[in-house]
Amino acid sequence: MNTGRLEAFSDGVIAVAITLLVLGISVPGKSSRHSFAHQLLHQWPEYAAFVISFLTIGIIWINHHSMITRLRVADHTILLLNLVLLMTISILPFATDLVAEHLEQPVAAAVYAAAFLVMALAFSFLNRYILLARPHYLGTPLSAERRRQILHRSLTGLVPYAIAVPLAFVSSYITLAICAALAVFYTTPAATGRDIRDG
């Protein structure tokens, strides 16, 4: 299969998932006793989770582009691993909504970080398959050294999320803060040169 339509479909799913995040931000009701402005401020976890998830999905989109761009062709396994990756991305609006509405619940924060971890795992898995099992599908050959380097960085990116999951049971705020810090970190040039560009 030509990678053009694979990219187009993946772009579609990621674009819809990232835009559905807004449905998790609720409009305060009329019958509330609290003042309207107070209510809007009080739902800050909804805004925080929206921004964190939006940036993280956006970075995954950039990384996904880098990964697929390297490919000349795709086989059935790549289509399926990509489908699993898209599934982990498209569940993020649920995980985001969960933590946004229930930041007081450690389980909600743990599920949120776990959703990012699973997405990063699916990404690494697809990357691993392409670089180790199908290196001849690459448009420009990469040295074994370079491929090992990319995979190493891809794996080290999992560690902070793996740590953030159990930390939710210490404090949901710590988990949310780690997810926020990672989203911001991955947008920096430092991360670009080392983790993102290499996907």
Next chain:
Amino acid sequence: MNTGRLEAFSDGVIAVAITLLVLGISVPGKSSRHSFAHQLLHQWPEYAAFVISFLTIGIIWINHHSMITRLRVADHTILLLNLVLLMTISILPFATDLVAEHLEQPVAAAVYAAAFLVMALAFSFLNRYILLARPHYLGTPLSAERRRQILHRSLTGLVPYAIAVPLAFVSSYITLAICAALAVFYTTPAATGRDIRDG
């Protein structure tokens, strides 16, 4: 009509339908008596139905791609049959939501399997029209033998869904298990070589 825009529009509808599935996973309310973690686990049919539907729509997308790729041009009948196929795909978020919330209802499970059956029928119908009535639209000619083979496989794919519908009245769980088994089966290389690639 050039098939490029037909593919692009179909990809768009399928990408939105597959991503809307996540709206069927509900966030537990605050006022619940059950513990939060228990509630999250208790709604496992929502996760199961999400995964089954996501994989099934994903496989249909792959098959759809294989089918349209064979075409050089499309006439009005192909556009309309494709529109009907897209309609059967875009109703799946409803059928998924229905079974996810009402697994205790045999009718819900029957509707779920029936929705997949109707989608597979619409797919076979479009395939049939292309291969039997418009073989000259194909980019690379296929032998009559090969076309019969593709259609045969396409039709045998309907049988398990047709069986799963009435079985819902024995047990909703059996129907759900058949749909799950089919989703997993179609992702295997065996299915690829025999049913999917030939779409």
Next chain:
Amino acid sequence: MNTGRLEAFSDGVIAVAITLLVLGISVPGKSSRHSFAHQLLHQWPEYAAFVISFLTIGIIWINHHSMITRLRVADHTILLLNLVLLMTISILPFATDLVAEHLEQPVAAAVYAAAFLVMALAFSFLNRYILLARPHYLGTPLSAERRRQILHRSLTGLVPYAIAVPLAFVSSYITLAICAALAVFYTTPAATGRDIRDG
């Protein structure tokens, strides 16, 4: 502006609007006194409205494609008239939901037919601007005779919707039936040759 991106954006909006229609089909609640199967059957207006709107938007997509394909380039006015057309399409999930939930209300059925009328008007208007004011934008020149013919058909297509609106106050069912008949009619080869292809 090149028409490629105009088509891509229009396809995106139409694909999302057509797929959002499914959100109007509601899942029956658990606490109902009626049997589950009865409830599912009882909400038949939701299925009917879904199918009518899906087919109608699908046909508009086909027509839109025919119209834009004729263009070599697009100016600012075309972009804006197209934007207005997309606005009338993207409000259809609301109009569909309205009639599906309130078929007993004449106003709901009138709004539904009026929404189709306004969409058809926006389509005619864009078509008119291209064919009368910007004929030199067409890739292949059309004779004045042929352009008059296309516009005439485009305008006669408005009449049934204009009749369906006031008829809602006689009976909502008549209006729904007219909209259904039009959706089916436009999919026939007769309509293709006379109204749709010429869009």
Next chain:
Amino acid sequence: MNTGRLEAFSDGVIAVAITLLVLGISVPGKSSRHSFAHQLLHQWPEYAAFVISFLTIGIIWINHHSMITRLRVADHTILLLNLVLLMTISILPFATDLVAEHLEQPVAAAVYAAAFLVMALAFSFLNRYILLARPHYLGTPLSAERRRQILHRSLTGLVPYAIAVPLAFVSSYITLAICAALAVFYTTPAATGRDIRDG
């Protein structure tokens, strides 16, 4: 990165965001005491906010196209600034819903105008980065004079929104009227020649 996929992904997000606006228009309930037609009329702020936001997002899409079309390539910073712009666009369905349901609340109208202001700021920022820091990425070189002119117009476009925010505390209606006037103004040829085409 080639700008093709950047455009495709941006188009996807903008198309979904603009189409999600319809979800903010609510279907009146059955149990209402008011007459159905009265209720439909009474929710006019939902229609007004839908139209204003639809036109504004549509114009941003046209402007975005003009901006990206100028680029030959995109670096990581452009991808990130574009991602932030898309984030400000995709939050608009929430802001639209907020003002549509709570026009009586000055804070809601202020948030609405502020959301447009932030979107316009993100747009100006991206434009500024491209024109001042990466002029060599442009396909056709622009004179320093012309670039200053574009940026000046881009910045003066922020002023009315900045004024509309505090005016919400005088009257929500004034803020809504300013946002409506701007949406209409930007669709006129006058604005095209001076503010929009130049992005």
